[in-house]
Amino acid sequence: MRRKRPTQTGRRFAAATATVALAALTLTGIATDPAPAHVRITTDINFAEDVRPILRRYCMPCHNPKGSAPDYIDLTTYGNDAKPGARAWAVAIEEELMTGRMPPWTADARYDHFRNSRRMSQQEIDIVVAWVQGGGPQGPRRNLPPPLEFTEEEWVLGYPDLVLEPSAETVVEPGRQTASHREVLAVELEEDAWITGYEFRPQHPGVVYRMAAWVHEPEDVEPEQLEVEVQVPYDPFRDEDEPEPTRMRTGRPGPHFLGQWLRGDDPVLLPDGAGKRLRTGSKVELVVEYRRRPNDDSRIEVRDRSSLGLFLNQTEDEVELWVESARAGGEVALKGRRAGRPQTASLTLTERARLIGLHPHVGDRLDSMEVRVHFPDQRVQTVLYVPEYDPEFPASYLFEEAIHAPPGTRVELIGAFDVGRGKETIVQPFALQVDYELDDHLVLPEIFVPRDEPQSRGGMLAAGLGGTDLPAGGEGIPGIAPNPADPNAAAHMDHNPLHGGQFFMAANNYHHLEGALPNEGEFRLYIYDDFKQPVDPRNFGGDVVFEAWNEETEDWDETRFPMAPAIGSDYLISQIPEELPSEFFAHVWLAGEQQRYDFYFEETTVEPVGGASRGGGAIRAGPHSHERPPMTIPEYPTAITALMALKRDRVRSQIENGEWLTLYVPAFDARDLAEALLERLDGLSARERGQARQAIGRVMQSAAELDRSGDLADRARAQRAFERFDGGVRELVDLIEP
Known part of the structure; x- marks a missing residue:
């Protein structure tokens, strides 16, 4: 006999039964008993080191005091007698994992190729279950506080470039289960921009059910x-x-779907180099839907003013992929036996694109859902299948890898509804928003326009240096025609070292420095102006600093070696220990400020054959400026390291894709974030502070090397620099993350 699939009514009854059972466990003390002393520990898996990171990723976003789950189920701490935490809910956690009810993710595993998937791996489930069955030990790091992202009312991705919120609070009155608010908000922009990420911020996640936004084009504008x-x-x-052949591409008529938030969703960053257009004079329509949870007290009034944060990029050199959205479907009217038939909606793409995300908006009566992609060559691919849709846990789906869609590709939404045997007509939302990026890249503006005949600058040595290896007329350097009589014409775009050392650009965007180690124990520091002309070293000074851990004092010792101008030369010199590899940092006074530059030498440096080169011929990736979009440094160290890890991932992606001209952008962003950490290490032990400073030094030094390898389009050099860069970022994340 064929088993009948459970209906929506049956699933709601099952969910209510599970809730009652969970409450019964609570009342009997099974679910909330905070690790009684007689429990035998039979596992070396512990909460602090093994289980907490898993719960942090999959469970804590909802199960925190301000999350969308009931506030009494707080999994952000281990817990104690006074305040139960994860240990108290260990038995319930095991049951939810083993039955597959949690984490809530109903997409079929065969098609679960989404970067926002909440599906635990079997290994992660095994770790948590082994911890529960082994007695739930806390581990050596005891009484860890909740992660900052679940206690501080901060934006997860840092403060947005633009924050939009309704003009007034929405009131969910006592006795009402649902409510909604829709408002069109003005956007204040000085110039057109690209939206590269967005973060919906529900004020009451337990009551806010869905948030969505659309961009409306400026009125009376083509x-x-x-x-x-x-x-x-x-x-x-x-x-x-x-x-390259080009064409003029006209944007789709609005309104343009921006994105949506559903319970448990994280903020969204669009793929690297991609953005949604936001023109001056545009408006954003914000929709907030409210729905109380099944066991919430409906007698309580809720006042909510949820907001939306936009992350923008107003410099077009960072966005080359135009992202748009198209909608399939809208609403369906269901009545009688015909309501049981599958409902369909579809859209057809008219140009080459890559599908990057699916955002369904469907009704409570939906029973199952499937999304198919029909290609022009008659291939059909299922990209999403939800066999049992749960209206309490809807989701958006962001592809791990974009799906290439030729012109004529059709995206189809198929859904089956359960409306019972009633005779009345039931109207249900049945729509799918599809995010896609155009396959034809935007034509980027000129990144750098050189000045005409820049004047020579520098100190007493500048006038005596002449000659250039630039080809006549600037041939061989795309986009520039420097004056062959001027050795500085391309120098301010060239970050290649002149003496085989390690090259830095100072924070003042004027001075450049090069550290060289021509002999063991002899460190030289060359200082240049913004056209790579040497400046008088007598105007500068500083120290070379080596750090070493002292076991007796349990602190870091610093040994300083002064730098002084070498007579008749164009550099500062310092006599340092004769050891290789050699790792240290230099404190240099520049423009009245002391700045730190980190160096690492595995071997002595070698002067280029034939003398130092001052031309641009070595810049195979082409000349460019080193301007970057402004970046807000987060306040908390954990947020800084999280953003640094994102920049690290961007560096890796650009190396893999050969995006050399802008490799310096994420590398220098990570450098600035690392430098900001130097003032935020108070929460670490003395040893950890020293380790953090060394890791910061590695990030800063390797960022400069990444910049140089980008100028040279040297993949091997970039990969070597990235290994050191990645190691420094990883160590900082491990040290800072609670």
């Missing part, structure tokens, strides 16, 4: 046209100097 490169088949006989 649709925008932007130039994009036309992707053409590879032709081995095509002239490399022939410009």
